[in-house]
Amino acid sequence: MMTKNLILSVLFHSFMIILTALSLPFMKRNPIELPPIVSVEFIQISDKTNIPFAPKARKTLEKIKKEEERVVSEQAPPSSKKKEKPDRIPLPEEKKEKQQIVKKKQNPEEVELQIKQSSEFEKEELFDPNQIAALIDKSKEKVAETTREDKKLTQSSVKNSFASGLTLTQEDALKAQIFGCWSIPLGLPYDENLLVRIKLKLRPDGTIAKAEIKDHARMNMPGNNFYKVLAESALRAVRLCQPLKVPPTGYEKWKEMDMNFDATEMLKG
Amino acid sequence: MIKKILFSLVLILLFKQQVFAITTIDITRGNLDPLPIAISPLYMSEGSENIKLDNSVNQKNVGEKISEIVEINLKRSGLFNPLNKSAFVQKPDIAHLKPRFEDWRLIKAQVLVTGKILIKEGKLRVEFRLWDVVAAKEILALAFTTVPNNWRRVAHIISDKIYMRLTGESGYFDTxxxxxxxxxxxxxxxxxxxxxxxxxxxxxxxxxxxxxxxxxxxxxxxxxxxxxxxxxxxxxxxxxxxxxxxxxxxxxxxxxxxxxxxxxxxxxxxxxxxxxxxxxxxxxxxxxxxxxxxxxxxxxxxxxxxxxxxxxxxxxxxxxxxxxxxxxxxxxxxxxxxxxxxxxxxxxxxxxxxxxxxxxxxxxxxxxxxxxxxxxxxxxxxxxxxxxxxxxxxxxxxxxxxxxxxxxxxxxxxxxxxxxxxxxxxxxxxxxxxxxxxxxxxxxxxxxxx
The missing domain is CATH 2.120.10.30 (TolB, C-terminal domain)
Structure with missing residues (x-):
């Protein structure tokens, strides 16, 4: 009886210690500092030997994200049903009076059009006219938040490449393929946060079952025109690339995939 | 009881592994070529009146002329690459109703512009749609009504709307x-x-x-x-x-x-x-x-x-x-x-x-x-x-x-x-x-x- 309890106790304790070691942030190993010039490929190779860090932080991030963001389906209702907006070009001589009419006509329809594309949740959040001021503030905060979040995520994902379902060669092949398909929108300013995260669901043959923007709510927020343009270009890139060059085996490992599109490097360089 | 606790702990660990297992890939490179865009000529709807605009432009070719101006505007911006019209496979009127996206994808177009024109009671009505060929959906649709002589400005305004929708920045063509x-x-x-x-x-x-x-x-x-x-x-x-x-x-x-x-x-x-x-x-x-x-x-x-x-x-x-x-x-x-x-x-x-x-x-x-x-x-x-x-x-x-x-x-x-x-x-x-x-x-x- 005594021995049995002892064994159980030892087992249980060692288990908890392992769990703690894996989870607690202060136990994490700092990633090796690499010189900034080194390319992404290099980082991955050296990291094969690295121990994954901060899994708990990552988990919490995932959780927070799931709560925060309601992912909205990309496939909006058939857009061909959209009514074109009766608009009118003000003629020079009748410009002043006409301009007001144009404004009246245009605004309600534009709002309607966007509502069609968003979920119930967003409808409330985005287009309550009483909250526009609050909304603008919020979108700013959100941008700041996501910037921080993004940085952490990218770092950990690079470090953890061994935990992903693809080998380095496979990952490189896939990257190279997407690089070729992605037309980066050229008009973007390079001082803004230009990172778009996409969640992919793949079929065994590498075609895309579902592709959605992880930060979809930001697409329709005021002041996020550039984000929307970039997000759409990223979606076009993965769709253009179909079927993706995925390994013939291990479907379970890569059937879901995240892609972080970051144009900063290209636009600055 | 102990078994249950152990079992649930194992489950937690397994779940953890699951979260880990999502593959994340960073895409930091792409091509910086101008965006390939197909601008289909605007077609004249039936029942339009005959009208003479100026020496070279009449109701027969005004649609073509408008699409040409849009094309030149976008090309000069350096951000777009309008594709050669001779490669277009679908007729303008059919494309405007519902483009066959596969066909447009074949000629490497990523976005498509279609439109139609109606001249009635001395007024020119120009309607255009912008399609995301790859996502197979419509992303912008607008119509303008004006006096026929104003057709050039309509072309510039259309260019501005397309530019804004695709770059996130307002245009500068109607200036x-x-x-x-x-x-x-x-x-x-x-x-x-x-x-x-x-x-x-x-x-x-x-x-x-x-x-x-x-x-x-x-x-x-x-x-x-x-x-x-x-x-x-x-x-x-x-x-x-x-x-x-x-x-x-x-x-x-x-x-x-x-x-x-x-x-x-x-x-x-x-x-x-x-x-x-x-x-x-x-x-x-x-x-x-x-x-x-x-x-x-x-x-x-x-x-x-x-x-x-x-x-x-x-x-x-x-x-x-x-x-x-x-x-x-x-x-x-x-x-x-x-x-x-x-x-x-x-x-x-x-x-x-x-x-x-x-x-x-x-x-x-x-x-x-x-x-x-x-x-x-x-x-x-x-x-x-x-x-x-x-x-x-x-x-x-x-x-x-x-x-x-x-x-x-x-x-x-x-x-x-x-x-x-x-x-x-x-x-x-x-x-x-x-x-x-x-x-x-x-x-x-x-x-x-x-």
Missing amino acids: RIIYVSESGPKTQRIKKLAIMDQDGANTKYLTLGNELVLTPRFSPTAQLVTYLSYFRNLPRVYLLDIETGIQEVVGDFPGMTFAPRFSPDGKKIIMSFAQNGNSDIYTMDIETRVVEKLTDHPSIDTSPSYSPDGKYICFNSDRSGLQQIYIMRSDGSKVKRISFGKGLYGTPVWSPRGDLIAFTKVSKGRFYIGVMRTDGTGERLLTENFYQEAPSWAPNGRVLIFYRETKSDSEGKGFTAKLWSIDLTGYNEREISTKTDASDPSWSSLLSGN
Whole structure:
């Protein structure tokens, strides 16, 4: 009886210690500092030997994200049903009076059009006219938040490449393929946060079952025109690339995939 | 009990592994080629009336002409690559109803523009749709109604809408450019004020050429132009109403006034006034005619330009010995030098986006058009030539227009002055064709205010 309890106790304790070691942030190993010039490929190779860090932080991030963001389906209702907006070009001589009419006509329809594309949740959040001021503030905060979040995520994902379902060669092949398909929108300013995260669901043959923007709510927020343009270009890139060059085996490992599109490097360089 | 706890712990661990297992891939590279876009000719709906627009354009080809203008606009922006129409597989009218996206994907189009035209009761109705070919969905649909003679503006407005939807930035196609038209030999140039559409069409002359005119500038809010002309052999700043043609001298100054520009709200004119070899910067309220002196320094202060929020002014001054760029608050306080490079800096212009200041730089006998941040850092020279100056921003702050002169030979021949545009990348440099030689361009704000 005594021995049995002892064994159980030892087992249980060692288990908890392992769990703690894996989870607690202060136990994490700092990633090796690499010189900034080194390319992404290099980082991955050296990291094969690295121990994954901060899994708990990552988990919490995932959780927070799931709560925060309601992912909205990309496939909006058939857009061909959209009514074109009766608009009118003000003629020079009748410009002043006409301009007001144009404004009246245009605004309600534009709002309607966007509502069609968003979920119930967003409808409330985005287009309550009483909250526009609050909304603008919020979108700013959100941008700041996501910037921080993004940085952490990218770092950990690079470090953890061994935990992903693809080998380095496979990952490189896939990257190279997407690089070729992605037309980066050229008009973007390079001082803004230009990172778009996409969640992919793949079929065994590498075609895309579902592709959605992880930060979809930001697409329709005021002041996020550039984000929307970039997000759409990223979606076009993965769709253009179909079927993706995925390994013939291990479907379970890569059937879901995240892609972080970051144009900063290209636009600055 | 213990078993249960252990089991659940194992489950937690397993779940953890699951979270881990999502593959994440960072895409940090892509191609920077212009976006391939297919612009299908707009088709004429049945039941349209016959109408003659001008010599070359009638109801049969107006759709084609509109799509051509859209194509040229987008191509000149350097951000789009309009595809060759001969490769198009679907008829314009069928594509407008529901494009066969697979076919458009075959010719490598990523976006598609379709449209139709209806002329009824003397009105022209133009409808267009923008399709994301890859995502197989419609992303923009608009229709415009106007008098048929306005078809060119419709084409420019469509270009602006497409540009905005695909770049996130407002366009600059439905705009006009005012410039000084030059003709005759170099020693006896006739200079007239001229205005044209941004693409060089619809040129009109605003003055007769009796007096020398220089540096016209558009008002950002109204159909007003301010410029420099000569009155009793003295250069003075003038104000011209484009719609009525009425001109007047700005302010009652006892000497030479020059380098005028509007404030961003269009209510004031800022300019230099020279007296006894010293020039300082003044503003005048257009309505109340109240004059205010902003700088008071024994050096030459000139070329003032407001920031878009109206809070600051950049100008150039030789107070440090050589001509350099300075900024100050709009009340004239806190003057600060921002340019420190070798050479001379002149004609500073604040970008309508507020982030940059464009300038002309002269160094070792060569002329450069460049931009710097408003604190003077990040100087980038976009283009270099024998002689070029006077940059003016497009309303979206991405493109600059300026003029460039070529050298004349010993007999005074071979001299030309032409308008050029360049975008912030410094790669997309293009000549803008004008009917005569041209200098001192100024870009208007968007006419439709979109």
